[in-house]
Amino acid sequence: MKKAYSAMLRHIPAFGDRAIRSPIIACHGIAWWKRRRIRAFLEGENPIRFFWSSRQALSHARKKNAALAVWANRITPTLQAQAQAMQVPLFFVEDGFIRSMGLGSGFLPPCSIILDSQGAYVDPSHPSDLEDMLRDAEITPALRERADALMEQLKTLHISKYAATSNAASTKMDYPDNVPIILVPGQVAGDLSVVKGGGKITDNLSLLREVRRRNPDAWIIYRPHPDVEAGHRSGHLSELTILAHANNIDRSESMSQLLTHVDEVHTLTSLTGFEALIRGKKVTTYGAPFYAGWGLTTHLGPPLSRRGRQLNTTDLAAIALILYPLYINPETEQRCDVEELIECFGKSELWKPTCAMKIRQKQGNLRRYFTHLISSI
Numbered sequence: 001m002k003k004a005y006s007a008m009l010r011h012i013p014a015f016g017d018r019a020i021r022s023p024i025i026a027c028h029g030i031a032w033w034k035r036r037r038i039r040a041f042l043e044g045e046n047p048i049r050f051f052w053s054s055r056q057a058l059s060h061a062r063k064k065n066a067a068l069a070v071w072a073n074r075i076t077p078t079l080q081a082q083a084q085a086m087q088v089p090l091f092f093v094e095d096g097f098i099r100s101m102g103l104g105s106g107f108l109p110p111c112s113i114i115l116d117s118q119g120a121y122v123d124p125s126h127p128s129d130l131e132d133m134l135r136d137a138e139i140t141p142a143l144r145e146r147a148d149a150l151m152e153q154l155k156t157l158h159i160s161k162y163a164a165t166s167n168a169a170s171t172k173m174d175y176p177d178n179v180p181i182i183l184v185p186g187q188v189a190g191d192l193s194v195v196k197g198g199g200k201i202t203d204n205l206s207l208l209r210e211v212r213r214r215n216p217d218a219w220i221i222y223r224p225h226p227d228v229e230a231g232h233r234s235g236h237l238s239e240l241t242i243l244a245h246a247n248n249i250d251r252s253e254s255m256s257q258l259l260t261h262v263d264e265v266h267t268l269t270s271l272t273g274f275e276a277l278i279r280g281k282k283v284t285t286y287g288a289p290f291y292a293g294w295g296l297t298t299h300l301g302p303p304l305s306r307r308g309r310q311l312n313t314t315d316l317a318a319i320a321l322i323l324y325p326l327y328i329n330p331e332t333e334q335r336c337d338v339e340e341l342i343e344c345f346g347k348s349e350l351w352k353p354t355c356a357m358k359i360r361q362k363q364g365n366l367r368r369y370f371t372h373l374i375s376s377i
Helices: 032-042 052-063 077-087 130-134 141-156 192-197 204-214 255-259 269-278 313-323 338-344 357-375
Strands: 026-027 049-051 069-073 090-095 110-117 181-185 219-223 264-267 282-285 324-327 334-336
Touching: 026 032, 032 049, 032 324, 032 334, 049 052, 052 069, 052 077, 077 090, 077 313, 110 130, 110 192, 141 313, 141 338, 181 204, 181 269, 192 338, 204 264, 219 255, 255 269, 264 269, 269 282, 269 313, 324 338, 334 338
Parallel strands: 026 049, 026 069, 069 090, 181 219, 181 264, 264 282
Antiparallel strands: 090 110, 110 324, 324 334
8 A cells, every 4th residue: 555654643642753543442462461561552542452352352443443453473364354344454563673671582571563554564475564664755854864873873882672782892703804704693483574574495494504505605603593592482403403504603792793793694584684784784685574675685585576666774774763663661651762762771770570571581491401402412
């Protein structure tokens, strides 16, 4: 839907550079530990209700002549068809690209979310609000200036999706000279972005093999996904398996610091490719992430016929980090802009683990132990 975002009207109160077309009154598929934060993101004049049953959620939204928000990986074709038949606007909810100082899989609620009225932005088979914005949005000089300043902050503070540190000094890496240093970020097995946007390659091992085949002389670093490392998600590869195709496994630093040492990132759909672009690195995509198809990556994934506009990294950051997501201040629980959230990253007291998070960490440690034990047998 061309320029669907331009017709959106603001129904959600407080700050934000994104407007929402319809008031949201019901939510489905939202984990219990996220609900308080999601309520703070979405609640307006009428209270938000959370439903276990999608049918009850749709009925409530229709009765109130309002929209239903559903976590993206819980939306099925049946639910979409029911929403369309009942004329209930449906929003796909996912984590934003600058999320928090910790993992969602560790029960830390998001400080940034995405609401897309057309579909999951990770699914290239259909349009999304993000794709429309990347193709059609006009970027003003003032917005470009703001995006440039934001990118400098991300680099200076080493901010990535789940982490930030003001320590600019990083460990010296002992990598060879005169060969390309390529980072391959691991992804969660079965993740929506891999299933929908991975193309012919659908797992970490296949990606590693293909990167090595195309780059036989490169120094390849494999970075396990943090959710997998924490023991919360599937996708673990044994060290023996990884080192059959990679030269090194990196678990030591923040992703932002690691990116300062590499020349290229080769990925399926990982957000690391986006983080690498805004740090001036070469990126090769084997899947179809949202940042591919705009002239910024070497694209080896599925064709992206709806894309083709030539963007620069400033425009990409302006849309993906300023215009598209919603942000919240974890101290005030009020909507804010991205710059205010970044200020919160410097307040360690805001990110202390709760009892549920501590239990989840122990559970992850136990699962990781047994996963590594089984893979080493």
